[in-house]
Amino acid sequence: MSAPRSRSDSRSKTPPPIDLIQPRRRSLSVSSTDEETIARRKREQSIKFDFLDALEDVTEENMKAIRDLFNRHLHCTLAKDVTVATDRDYYVALSYTVRDHVMAGWYKTQKEYYRKDPKRVYYLSMEFYMGRSLTNTMINLGLRSLCKKSLYEMGLNMEDLEEIEMDAGLGNGGLGRLAACFLDSMATLSLPAYGYGLRYEYGIFEQKIKDGFQQEVPDDWLKFGNPWEVPRPEYIIKIKFGGDVKWLDDGKFSWEDANVVLAVPYDTPIPGYRNNTVNTLRLWCARSPNSFDLSYFNHGNYIKAVLDRNAAENITRVLYPNDNFFEGKELRLKQEYFLVSATLQDIIRRYKHVRTSVRTKGPLERTSFEDFPRKAAIQLNDTHPALAIPELMRLLIDHEKLGWDEAWDICTRTFSYTNHTILPEALERWSVALLERLLPRHLMIIYEINRRHLDHVITLFPGDLDRRTRMSLIEHGSEKVVNMAHLCLVGSHAINGVAEIHSNILKRETFRDWHELWPEKFQNKTNGITPRRWLLQCNPPLSNLIIEHIGEEWVTDLDQLTRLEPLTEDETFVQNFIAAKKKNKVRVAAMLRRDYGVEVNPSSMFDIHVKRIHEYKRQLLNVLHIVTLYNRIKDNPRGDFTARTVIIGGKAAPGYYNAKMIIKLITSVADVVNTDPDVCGRLKVIFLENYRVSLAEKIIPACDLSQQISLAGTEASGTGNMKFMINGALTIGTLDGANVEMHERVGDDNIYIFGMRVNEVEELKAAGTYNPLDYYNANPELRRAIDMIHGGYFSPDSKGRFHDLLDTLMKHGDRFCLLKDYEDYMRVQDQLGRDFQDSVSWAKKCIINVANGGFFSSDRTIAQYTKDIWRAFPVLVDPVVGEANGAVPTTATADAEKK
Numbered sequence: 056m057s058a059p060r061s062r063s064d065s066r067s068k069t070p071p072p073i074d075l076i077q078p079r080r081r082s083l084s085v086s087s088t089d090e091e092t093i094a095r096r097k098r099e100q101s102i103k104f105d106f107l108d109a110l111e112d113v114t115e116e117n118m119k120a121i122r123d124l125f126n127r128h129l130h131c132t133l134a135k136d137v138t139v140a141t142d143r144d145y146y147v148a149l150s151y152t153v154r155d156h157v158m159a160g161w162y163k164t165q166k167e168y169y170r171k172d173p174k175r176v177y178y179l180s181m182e183f184y185m186g187r188s189l190t191n192t193m194i195n196l197g198l199r200s201l202c203k204k205s206l207y208e209m210g211l212n213m214e215d216l217e218e219i220e221m222d223a224g225l226g227n228g229g230l231g232r233l234a235a236c237f238l239d240s241m242a243t244l245s246l247p248a249y250g251y252g253l254r255y256e257y258g259i260f261e262q263k264i265k266d267g268f269q270q271e272v273p274d275d276w277l278k279f280g281n282p283w284e285v286p287r288p289e290y291i292i293k294i295k296f297g298g299d300v301k302w303l304d305d306g307k308f309s310w311e312d313a314n315v316v317l318a319v320p321y322d323t324p325i326p327g328y329r330n331n332t333v334n335t336l337r338l339w340c341a342r343s344p345n346s347f348d349l350s351y352f353n354h355g356n357y358i359k360a361v362l363d364r365n366a367a368e369n370i371t372r373v374l375y376p377n378d379n380f381f382e383g384k385e386l387r388l389k390q391e392y393f394l395v396s397a398t399l400q401d402i403i404r405r406y407k408h409v410r411t412s413v414r415t416k417g418p419l420e421r422t423s424f425e426d427f428p429r430k431a432a433i434q435l436n437d438t439h440p441a442l443a444i445p446e447l448m449r450l451l452i453d454h455e456k457l458g459w460d461e462a463w464d465i466c467t468r469t470f471s472y473t474n475h476t477i478l479p480e481a482l483e484r485w486s487v488a489l490l491e492r493l494l495p496r497h498l499m500i501i502y503e504i505n506r507r508h509l510d511h512v513i514t515l516f517p518g519d520l521d522r523r524t525r526m527s528l529i530e531h532g533s534e535k536v537v538n539m540a541h542l543c544l545v546g547s548h549a550i551n552g553v554a555e556i557h558s559n560i561l562k563r564e565t566f567r568d569w570h571e572l573w574p575e576k577f578q579n580k581t582n583g584i585t586p587r588r589w590l591l592q593c594n595p596p597l598s599n600l601i602i603e604h605i606g607e608e609w610v611t612d613l614d615q616l617t618r619l620e621p622l623t624e625d626e627t628f629v630q631n632f633i634a635a636k637k638k639n640k641v642r643v644a645a646m647l648r649r650d651y652g653v654e655v656n657p658s659s660m661f662d663i664h665v666k667r668i669h670e671y672k673r674q675l676l677n678v679l680h681i682v683t684l685y686n687r688i689k690d691n692p693r694g695d696f697t698a699r700t701v702i703i704g705g706k707a708a709p710g711y712y713n714a715k716m717i718i719k720l721i722t723s724v725a726d727v728v729n730t731d732p733d734v735c736g737r738l739k740v741i742f743l744e745n746y747r748v749s750l751a752e753k754i755i756p757a758c759d760l761s762q763q764i765s766l767a768g769t770e771a772s773g774t775g776n777m778k779f780m781i782n783g784a785l786t787i788g789t790l791d792g793a794n795v796e797m798h799e800r801v802g803d804d805n806i807y808i809f810g811m812r813v814n815e816v817e818e819l820k821a822a823g824t825y826n827p828l829d830y831y832n833a834n835p836e837l838r839r840a841i842d843m844i845h846g847g848y849f850s851p852d853s854k855g856r857f858h859d860l861l862d863t864l865m866k867h868g869d870r871f872c873l874l875k876d877y878e879d880y881m882r883v884q885d886q887l888g889r890d891f892q893d894s895v896s897w898a899k900k901c902i903i904n905v906a907n908g909g910f911f912s913s914d915r916t917i918a919q920y921t922k923d924i925w926r927a928f929p930v931l932v933d934p935v936v937g938e939a940n941g942a943v944p945t946t947a948t949a950d951a952e953k954k
């Protein structure tokens with residue numbers, strides 16, 4: 056490996072920089088009484104035993120190349136030298152150094168796609184919850200040990216620098232993180248794939264806890280720049296809003312007098328795991344054109360015209376912080392349309408720009424759209440990008456002059472749709488009036504799609520007018536709205552749920568009529584997570600142990616983990632497994648001490664419930680358990696209790712009152728429990744501030760018990776559950792989402808299942824007889840916990856603070872059946888509390904979980920999408936070796952090429 060060639064290399068030497076960081080003396084032959092030398096030797100030891108060493112090409116020559124690049128970036132890119140550089144400068148210099156190593160593979164991969172012209176996969180998502188890039192990029196490129204040692208030689212600690220990177224928090228929770236895991240898997244499987252999304256200037260807000268309440272702080276993640284993105288202003292695209300539709304003489308339509316906003320693409324490289332593939336995540340940023348509002352220019356108000364550019368640029372200003380909730384705001388609709396219009400214009404440009412003959416040097420236009428569905432598969436991540444369907448129709452009909460039938464055939468063969476939730480409050484229903492004002496041409500197209508669709512329905516089910524109404528894209532309630540899920544169902548060839556149980560509910564309940572019409576369209580694709588970030592990267596102690604025993608193949612073939620199962624009989628292995636978990640817990644304990652000033656006992660059970668705060672996820676049920684444990688300790692201060700550290704974390708949508716009160720309740724209970732001397736360290740409650748991807752990577756490997764306790768039938772899949780499983784935690788959970796499939800794989804003895812099954816919930820709801828008060832009255836421990844919260848035990852300063860919250864349980868029907876499931880939850884919590892006392896038998900269960908986690912790799916999920924939905928194929932990329940990589944040739948090399 057050598058530093059990528061650049062223009063300056065072929066010219067005169069770069070001037071020798073002055074105060075560059077020089078490598079420390081390598082020789083360790085200094086007197087061994089020298090304290091510094093000993094400390095350094097120790098650190099070198101700990102580096103040496105990292106498995107990455109064995110996998111990477113750590114040579115003196117390669118280390119020198121990294122150091123040289125690093126110093127050049129510090130000096131020439133950042134204009135700093137060692138006397139003034141901060142740790143952030145070192146982080147940026149390292150990122151540029153690593154980025155340089157991505158570039159050659161990036162051009163090469165994209166050139167290969169252009170040359171081979173394969174079917175491309177386009178993943179459209181309003182969210183890509185990427186987290187940090189540096190560590191993952193180094194690991195996927197095989198550079199991490201090399202960089203670590205090179206920096207070490209310069210007296211820098213790479214792990215400290217990695218902590219400086221801001222998360223790319225362009226997502227809310229599971230849906231956005233899934234998109235990020237999919238990008239990693241698509242690149243690792245060598246698929247010609249692209250992520251398309253929005254470059255929000257402000258990602259998911261930063262959560263601060265003030266007096267126990269959540270406060271939102273804007274996430275200004277770009278304030279120090281973003282070394283991972285490359286702006287591509289040369290590919291700017293025009294997006295229209297508003298205006299009117301004119302009927303032309305030839306019977307076609309024209310969208311006129313619209314406002315124009317520009318979409319500027321920013322590209323981020325997505326490297327596969329050590330396979331030379333580097334794909335692209337393209338995020339659009341809104342920019343105002345110079346003639347943003349013509350009326351101001353026309354009236355000569357130049358200053359106002361320039362100032363009002365803000366209005367257009369607000370489109371990509373901020374991520375909407377709702378998880379599983381639809382808020383029909385105009386700006387959000389603009390965001391959704393902005394994404395799909397820019398993306399489809401880009402996809403069509405790429406489709407047209409193709410060399411149809413190998414002998415033709417220059418690009419040729421592809422003019423027929425016949426091949427479009429054979430060259431592009433477009434996956435809609437929930438209904439958020441559903442306007443892609445009418446937008447492609449508009450582009451094909453109004454711009455490319457295709458007929459309706461041909462355009463519709465192309466659409467339905469190109470699009471597929473993933474449903475992520477059945478919660479009614481999350482289903483997108485856009486106001487017809489709003490659509491008419493913002494996207495008049497699209498509304499016309501939606502009406503025409505609906506007319507033809509309902510004609511089809513009524514021929515198949517003559518006289519069934521109810522069915523016709525139920526299946527309409529347009530719904531008439533207090534206001535006329537478009538049901539975006541129905542638009543996706545009619546416009547896609549495949550629709551999938553994200554876990555078996557969820558896909559079955561879609562067929563049986565949510566989209567029952569649609570399943571009767573098109574059973575062949577319905578599929579399941581159980582979600583997954585990338586084992587690179589969620590095991591190899593985040594859990595070195597466990598990764599090291601696994602690699603020691605079964606090698607490294609599992610990194611790209613997670614089913615290999617089954618080879619760990621026989622090791623439950625190997626006593627040393629089990630002890631080493633326990634030690635790895637302990638190491639992670641000690642690290643988290645140190646973090647909690649440093650960042651929150653709280654002491655936790657690393658031998659206690661780490662009982663962790665981290666995810667967005669939502670009533671359906673039932674953090675309140677967890678609180679009832681905590682309060683009950685507290686009461687038992689108070690009643691029996693000398694009793695024998697399993698020591699627990701309960702950690703709850705997650706953000707509440709800023710407008711979600713109940714979710715914010717749940718946070719306040721958790722912090723209030725924590726204040727009482729953690730300061731009560733009777734508790735004596737047997738129960739600690741911690742609310743983990745600002746839960747996000749980089750914090751998940753730290754906390755999950757330290758978990759003993761993973762809480763996945765949503766009401767059966769409400770969590771479509773969950774992916775947090777899978778992260779905990781492969782990191783060796785046991786799950787307490789309901790038979791909901793992917794928990795069902797986890798249970799199938801590990802069996803009754805290795806997971807703690809409780810609560811109603813989905814059929815029981817359905818029966819209870821159908822009967823309409825559920826009375827939460829019956830359960831309150833029947834269970835004294837439950838009644839006592841609720842009464843304490845109600846009576847102000849945890850809120851002495853405001854005794855009625857939690858009344859509204861409790862009313863949702865006691866007076867408003869307890870929609871998520873907490874009171875009904877409480878007793879069984881307590882029973883199973885008690886059982887697992889006892890089981891935890893036998894650390895060896897507990898560890899064996901954990902190992903069985905890790906060993907059976909292979910199915911939950913997103914590589915498996917992506918392989919299934921590729922085969923069953925996208926029908927795409929990998930394009931292998933050869934290693935980059937001594938190629939010019941598109942560098943500008945010198946006169947000499949250009950002359951040589953001519954001959």
Ligand SMILES: *Cc1c(COP(=O)(O)O)cnc(C)c1O
Binds near residue numbers: 665666751773776
């Ligand atoms: C995985 C993940 C989620 C999703 O968690 P669930 O438990 O499936 O809701 C949410 N937030 C972050 C930061 C994650 O990494």
